[in-house]
């Protein structure tokens with residue numbers, strides 16, 4: 547049987563708790579064969595205190611540890627879009643090598659796609675990844691600037707404090723009910739499972 551779709555979208559203003567939520571999820575999730583994190587700013591390596599993979603060989607070696615944190619600068623100096631496509635393609639391929647759940651985290655995903663464009667390697671991870679057990683987690687401060695290849699597939703919507711009429715309206719329409727609360731405290735979130743309708747309120751700090 548095909549695993550259930552699992553595309554998590556974490557929205558919120560800068561400093562609201564998105565990355566903290568994503569990292570904590572990746573640390574706490576049970577029974578995952580591997581996590582893949584695109585880490586151009588070095589934030590994941592620093593905050594998770596794990597080594598980053600800088601070469602193709604590092605990527606292969608880190609796969610066995612269950613944590614692949616990719617620093618693209620050595621392989622793709624000054625070529626972030628190319629690096630992003632490479633990593634999505636590599637993660638998709640690596641996810642197909644063995645059984646079990648895998649999770650691809652793309653923080654601040656609005657940097658790599660727009661309403662009219664999305665790298666096909668990322669679209670493949672979202673649309674076909676689940677056949678390989680590959681789940682995706684995205685963070686964004688601009689939910690209304692994402693591509694439909696992502697927004698049409700969202701199964702879990704996690705909403706921290708949002709700002710801007712368009713962002714709030716977009717999240718509410720995706721949720722099918724008022725969800726985005728601009729006055730929410732930083733660190734607090736409201737999460738909605740779009741398949742089951744179950745919701746959850748919480749705090750990451």
Ligand SMILES: Nc1ncnc2c1ncn2[C@@H]1O[C@H](COP(=O)(O)OP(=O)(O)O)[C@@H](O)[C@H]1O
Pocket residue numbers: 558559560561562563564565566567592593751
């Ligand atoms: N390197 C870090 N290590 C531990 N905590 C951090 C680090 N950077 C930020 N934080 C904490 O996380 C908060 C910001 O949350 P974060 O999840 O990074 O927000 P967002 O991703 O929504 O911009 C900061 O106020 C700080 O308390």
Ligand SMILES: [Mg+2]
Pocket residue numbers: 561564565566653685
């Ligand atoms: Mg962040």
